Amino acid sequence: MLSFIIRRLGQSLLVLLVTGLIAFSMFRFIGDPIDNMLGQERTIEDVERLRTQLGLDQPFPVQYYRFLENAVQGNFGVSYRQGRPVSEILLERAPATLELAAVSGLFALGLGIALGVFTAIRRNGIASNFIMSASLIGVSLPTFLIGILLIYLFGVQLRWLPTFGRGDVVDFGWWSTGFLTESGLKSLILPAITLGLYQMTLIMRLVRSEMLEVLRQDYIRFARARGLKDRVVNFRHALKNTLIPVITVMGLQIGGIIAFAIVTETVFNWPGVGLLFINAIQFVDIPVMAAYLMLISVMFVGINLIVDILYVFVDPRLRVDSAGGH
Amino acid sequence: MADLSTSAPTKPGRKGRWARFADSDFFYSFKRSPVAVVSFTVTMLLVLSAVFAPLIAPTNPFDPASLNLMNGFTPPMEPNAFTQESFLMGTDDQGRDVFSTILYGMRISLFVGAAAVLFAMVLGIFLGLVSGYFGGWTETIIMRIADVQLTFPSILVAMLIFGIAKGFTPVEYRDQMAIWVLIIAIGLSDWVQFARVVRGTTLVEKNKDYVAAARLIGRSPWAIMIKHILPNALSPVLVIATISLALAIIAEATLSFLGVGAPPTQPSLGTLIRIGQGFLFSGEWWILFFPACTLLALALSVNLLGDWLRDALNPRLK
């Protein structure tokens, strides 16, 4: 067991290194940060001097090695654009993204499960057919368009909700939260819906199909035959059994939520790490891009690792398999 | 296609391919589902009009010499103030006929989507079969690569590949290359699903007696994988492929919004929407509205079709 975990850790580390290398090699093609750092009246001399100063004249494996060397010590360098340590910037932006991800995740989970159960129980009802088809509209339009349409409708036409940003935030140490003010909560609604819509559809469909499966099982039929109430059967027995796959999928979808936060944050000017990343691409802020990609990789590899290890705990057959063969 | 059953009369004993198909459970459940029939019809209609775009479209929007800038921003069905020309769905900022541009753009979207899914499918099936069948280090390496792939969310993968490929492509080919790079970028971020499903099936099937028997009579591993194991995985692969097609079309649009899509001189539906969203507040609603509706119709009908396929091919849910 321990050796399995150690091996998995080793593999994960390798994955991280490879991902980092790929990401790093991309930066050469994103553009040249120098032009964003120097004004219109710069000379070729200035350009060369700055290039040497930033180490950009080195071959990229050397640059990558230096980056890794520093990253291991927790030093992600200094943003070309802001002239501040990248770790500081990321820390400042993380709460916005995490709060948005959490709210949209909860929205997806809550509404997804509710609608999934409903459409499974009323399998052939008009309402559930309508919900099933309508939910597909949500995944048949690109996220950015949904966001823009929501802004147009609720922000500009109806003026119910703010069009951009996070509203007022309250600081607790380094963490800033939008949960405690009215404008902060209002500002969360549209971005959270935009971001969570896809996952909501996914969960709804998953819950529905798992429910349908479970409802067909013998023990459910027996339960019904025994005269248990429908509600008890549906919720105590059927729903409980559908939740395990839902939680697994949700775990893997955290990645998708964080990634698509890039699009949502761009549309809503949401001050999170996704917007930071998009701005970094625009200004070729290599330290910020590198740190973001590494951070995302660490997170995803971590999630993967946890899921893998959990599986081994849950399913002893896999344990034998992995320990023996591979 | 819904009326195929009548065009292929059933003769007892010697049934044609179509007739057998028309008699199948699969086709029966298709006929019985209005959603499936409608979404299939819409999909086919859109696909055909994209394929025959040069015959249907009034103008060729990809030919810069045919454009008249003065036609720009003409509302639908209204004559232009300068040129007096009028267009079914109006024109965009370059004076391009929106209707023609949609037809041509849909070609690119469908081509990119279909090619990306095909690429992902072939790659995923191959890697899934190999890793499931051979196991060992092969499996470990492939599944670790799959983890890397899952590690990076699809749009990030696509942005990475786009960035790298653009750097390696000689500039003079960039315009043509953009499309291929998109296909590879979207395809590469999609293969894992196929690989996982195929690997799962392979793991289950490879220990069954008939595979052991085939191995005993000396069939090559490749023959066993492709002829015996793969057919068991085809239903889920087909479902994933259909849903991936819709996702790929959407992904292309999203990438375009992030600035790594098809070039605006040869716009896809996604690029058209990206351009059109800039005119949402300016009153030229048609530049966004028609491409968005087309994309919605296309993705929705493909999604509905995939949805129905999943149910139809999953006998347990019948």
Next chain:
Amino acid sequence: MLHRTSALVLTAVLATPAMAEEFQWAGRTDPQTMDPHAVSSAPVLGFLNNVYDGLVRMSKDMKVEPSLAESWEPIGDGEGWRFTLRQGVTFHDGAAFDADDVLFSYERASDESADVRSWFSPVTEVKVVDDFTIEFYTNAPNPLFPASIANWMIMDRGWTEANNAARPDKENGNFATLNVNGTGAFKLEDRQPGLTTTLVPNENWWDEAEHNITRATFTPIQNPATAVAALLSGDVDFVEPVPIQDAARLEASDGVNIIRGIETRTIMLGFAHEADTLKYGANAGDPNPFKDVRVREAVAKAINVDAILQTIWRGSAEAASQLVTPALSGYSAANAARPSYDPDAAKALLADAGYPDGFGFGLKCPNDRYPNDESVCQAITGMLAQVGISAELDAMPVSNYWPELRADNFDMYLLGWSPGGSLDHEHPLRFLASTPNEEKRLGSWNFGGYSNARLDELLPSILSEIDPAARQAMIDEVTALYQSEHAYVPLYTQPLVWGTRDNIELTQRPDNFFILRWVTVN
């Protein structure tokens, strides 16, 4: 609406109603630093004009007016300039302002680590005469010197040195990157880089305040549609720039005003003058047709600038005939005519030059640098195709664009030029028209390598001539030269479109700087 509060004062904030004079504004880019000498870019200098002052400043109509210097006069026979400084001025932290701070700011801004040091390349020596008099000596008579330092902002020696920020540090940042101690009309209250920047009035400002703002918050909003939505919904009071296509609609909608002006930036096409062969398109590798002035003229005549202005710019941009706009000094009124749109003449010129069937080449274009840059390039591609030359358009983000141009990877390219610094015709002459010369720092943006001996010969005299008429005569001569050789094809001057809520009054300055002290909230 974008305050940050600590948890302790939360209840107080919830109870406080928003005050009428709170002003929210949004722009495309965040000023990347608060250090006025570290980066010479319009977003930075424009923003910092609100918190720092220079010796001189630009008025509402772009005239040089006194600021921290009350007056200035030439020294002797054009050896330099003597500035008499304003007395009784204090920095935001209360420290007094004197000539030593000016000397310090000169040392700081002309340091190798400062991005603005090119402003001081003509300066040979700076002498403090007394606490409120300071002299700048130049290597040659320099009539434009006072105007050219309008964006040079004065920092306090004591504050800067005490905080280890005596030299700008663009790479790693320092105290001055995030903090401000200026003499300007506003003080920096809070700075969240990339998110929000909050200013409050400086009650001890030396000048009379025209505004009635109690607090102003700036938020960068990159997506133009989001910014327009924010203005329409009233979430912000002011947005710049407003996408040109939205201007008319916004004007018609309730509660929003649109302010239009003409910016100082001229958009033009540039050619590869030096390259022997074409690099892109169907004829890559063939001899470079753009070396022939007839081909360049044909391009100029093939482009229907009026159509571009009419549709893409919706009638709010102005056609350009030369490298600067009529609003700027040194504009050559004698050469105000631009080539007329004449596709037949263009075809004839091409046939004459030996290209009756046209040719294929590559057009480089940025897609996020200037408003509508990509649309304009697309339109140009179409117009050129109509006279038989087919451009392969390669549009890219600006971060890729400048490296491409520096590496000579173009046959034809789109360029915008705003004569920052001097706001005079000499500026583009130096950077765009002069033969590239690294040593003399000339022609550093003349990517195509245009070269004209007469122009190079006249340029030093233009820079040092004090008599306005003689100077203008020389500028007229070189303008006629580069026009007749079609060194560039000037296209248009882009409009400056700002959007405000209708209770806001403000002044739009042609250099696109938003000056907060001219804002009134009604």
